Amino acid sequence: MVERFTNKFSGLKRITNYSSWFGLIALISIYYIQMGESITAYSMGIIIEQAVIVAIVATGAIFIFSFGQFDISLGAATAVAAMVSVITYNRTESIFLMLLASILVGVSIGVIESILAVLLNLPVFVLTVAMLSILSSLVRVLLGGQSSISIPSDAVAAFDNVPFKLFILICYFLLCFFIFNYTKVGRESKFLGANPIAAKQSGVSNKKITIIAFILVGIGVGLAGFLTVIRAPMLGQTTAASLGLDVLVAIVFGGMPLSGGARSKISAAVVGAFSIVLLNQVLLSFGFSSGQNQIAKAILFLFVVFVATINYRKKILPR
């Protein structure tokens, strides 16, 4: 009987699966109408500029979310990766080593976090709360009492352009997309999120998935750290501090279920990141002040989460 009903709506359901895409398209349309002729290559450029770092970290974070876990330390991890890359550049004057250092730091943080989670058998979320505070302190240590550390902006000027950043995003996205959809690990992580016990009884190793997911996120964090330095070569205590939250918001806006599972999709990260930047631009174009802007975004966020979680409060029908 349920089948008959679903059948009737399956076409509609297929369309609504892409509702976050519609949201993005709606935002693009409104932005276009609002801005009219003042949309230039510059406008498009800054949208990419502002979305790219969040999009990269969020893309990696989808892995962790897909098996129902939650990492709030990603912003701080990115800050640490960025700091280490600045220090590396100042010692070696090599962009390549700087990138390498950033990725190494990102991956190391991921490995440490995941191994601790697996060894201590702690919920990832709890662990990342502790990690957040450790990493924030580490940022302070790396600053060494100064208010900021920096590299000369000329050093990275050659990379400070939209095509390069877009290229990095696309490469990383493709890597994650590929692993998520075409490998055993990706499939297993989704299944793990959908039902951990059924996953275990199907031979899915929670530990293996956790470690691999954190390594993948680590690569993203490393790239994001590098791009953070390119975007603003001067880093301080609050660098990337809001990134952790932005990533979370982006993922939710992108249509990723917070509990992970079967409906997890990697595109949510990119759709969400661009949606937020566009939403911000649309609100600015309506002349909202920054305060009103924040409130409008927060309300929309709450609404999205509310709607997304209605599904958990299922109706109980007698059989």
Add this chain to the structure above:
Amino acid sequence: MNKCLNKIGLLVFSLLLIGLLAACNGDSDPQTNGVDNGANEEQDQGPTQKIGVQIYDATDSELIAFRRYYQDYIEDNYNVEFLFSDSLDTAEAERTSTENFINQGVAAIISFSDSDRMSVIQMTEDAGVYYAIGAGTLSDEQLDMLSDNEYFVGSIGPSLAEEEEVGYDMAKHYIEQGYTNFLLYAGGYPFVDMHLMRTHGMIRALEEVGVTYNAREDGQIGTFESDEYTINTVYGFPDDSGAFFGTVAERVNEPGLEVILTAGLGVEFFGTALAQSGQDIRMGTVASFEDAYYEGFSAGQVDYLAGKFSSSIGPIFAAVYNAINGDMEVVRNNGNPFRIDQGYWIATNVDEFNEMYEMSNSTENPAYTKELLDMVIKSENPDTDYDNFESFVQSYSFDEITNLQD
């Protein structure tokens, strides 16, 4: 089935919300237009020009006062609209704000934010947007680098020498009255330039009366030696641990303390400890003419204030306004961007303070009124030139401005 209904709901709601936002804006438009039209009648000019204002902290009371002056006074009297940024606490945020301002089509940016200023100046030059520094100063080297930047207007603010002088004057004020037991708050020493310079000024005044200052190798604030004078120090800012306020209370309660000299943030950091100590301790500080200090003076906690006044940012607006009107030449210093010192108003007793406080916080009759500013705006006063502008800015003291008004 639930799921798809929800998703549709979400979509509809998102669109509704955005539509609603659009509607709200539609409602508010006629109003602002109405105001603008009023201004247009008077001034008979083209479309409203947008000016972006970058601020480091949207909750800072000094910046709130600045904002009131721009939005409640300047916007009513000139055909401009100010867009304010979020709190810009990172270089990244500063860059994002710059991008957004450029994208919103601002003609100029007035900045009170300095995370990575040189990069922002580069971006504005590329975009053909004027840039001016509302408070703060540039080094000679930086000014050199910007000499051929057509879009960099200039800077108005206390020079580092001026900051040093402020600290010196404040310390001297108390030394001359015969006080000998001081607590010196060095703020962000040595990382925050203005705190560093003010502290150095205080040190110089003390050295003049025979105190020996021993600098520390690591650059942090050092120690003082003297038979006659007792000088303790505090530095840094509060963090999550609460240790900062503990130290402050300890120092304030040391027996014999007579005067607290702060390189910034006096009432904010020392007010509570002072009130609790119950001792007769004086405080001199560099801050601004705002409510917290009004209460500080009234309660006798503070008796010396070197402070910014809300409309002190009037002249930088005048310069930017000239620039966006195409009258850049009147604010060009021999073809180069200007750098003009502007110091503080100094109140040394409660009456002085109250007089200055009143003028500083008025949006009907601020220190820099339209009549005053028009003197250096070429579209209003075709005879004005750079020298005129420079001396206008330098006549910043309370007395000079009240004289000008008369």
Add this chain to the structure above:
Amino acid sequence: MKEKIILEAIGIKKRFGETVALQGVDINLYRGEIRGLVGENGSGKSTFSSIIAGIQKSFKGELIYKGKPYLPSNMVEALQNGIGMIVQEKGTIQNVTVAENIFLGELNKYGRFGLLNKKELYNKANQALDNIGITNIRADDMIQNLNMQNRKLIEIAKVVFKNPDILVIDETSTALSYEGRQILYKIIEDFKSRDKSVVLISHDLDELIEKCDTLTVLRDGKLIKHLNKAEFEEDYIKQLLVGRELEGDYYRSDYNHEVSSEVVLKVENLNKENDLNGVNLDLHKGEILGIGGLSHCGMHTLGKVIFGFENAEEGHVSIQGTKIIDEKTAMKAGLGYVSKDRDHEALSLNSSIRENISIVGLDIIKKHNLIFSKHEKAYVKEQVDIFNIKAQSMEQYVSGLSGGNKQKVVFAKWMGRNSDILVLDCPTRGVDIGVKQAMYQLIIKLKNEGKSFILISEELSELTGLVDRLLIMKDGKITKEFFRDKELSESDIINYMI
């Protein structure tokens, strides 16, 4: 009939959105009658019982109770009027005591000035438990420390304590264990002897035939037939349930217990606190090895340990020399496991049929370490076809499937990767008769192809009908071994279980 009617239901209709659950059902219930309500999943029997118990309100039709129109607005009101329903074990509330569960909603009767008179409350609760002959659970026990069966017993105690005139027992998904059933049967008989009525909903035909005076068969929301005791005949009832004649055999037709001497799985001296106490067994190639016992005799734990889902403290399981340490090694050695708790453990309900089937077959599906949709779909389609899983497409979520189809997905998952040995824990729980028959025939067919099975079950007829060899467990030990035999009777077996 000369008996007095207590409840009359006339033309009851009920829809859930687009779904018609009941389409005009007439039932008369008499005083002193034990009425069985039988039908496959989705037949409407639970909907009907929840209407008379006040759980469902908006329906069409008329209820006449004790000669007056009757429309309870909720369960509590229905119970006050004398109609009590024992719902599934989910009715209990976590983190409070047994007593508080029994007197849920009436706690204010036992308090004064906001303070609970615990002593009185516990006395009453113990009395309620004693009433139905439960002595191993006490009023101050915490609910979460009790197993499903005991929670259900508390539900029973709670309802019976109110001494209703009509007792509705919905047993749809949870088969009580042997002891639990004995308690329930005593209550039913007691009700009958006091001229009160019972409505019993069950999947277990043997039980219904034995205990009920009359049977009402529902199918697809329609009343199919009322049967009197004289008309009770198993094959006939099954035919009414399914709507057609069941063709072929239900269980195994042969009584041959000869199997290959090749041992494919060895269990040696398994010990696990409270559950397993030195278990040894050999499983042979092509053998269906049954394990029976009361629900906490340790057999369910044994199944989990064999598959590596739980670890024993001592002893080990091996397949041709390979020790099973976790699910992965078990799967590598060709083992599959069908959990008793299908919805929570064997399947991910909010994943598609495709995902559920392919999750254990990824190693087979992958080409050069990559999984392509084309290969995956082909793999899954093959299984869907073999098992005749009824769904719109393989992308449908498993949550929308009937119990039987869900179980087919579980079987398909393990057979898709060509498992040689399957551990089946209550594989036909909550499954319709038609599907049950198909499953049994599938197990027999696979056995003939050389696959081996460990069949853990609480249904004795299922065990005697299928297995080559039956091990009976009690208190974590194997107490008796039976071989397949036409003469093997259920009462012989029960003696070794209790």
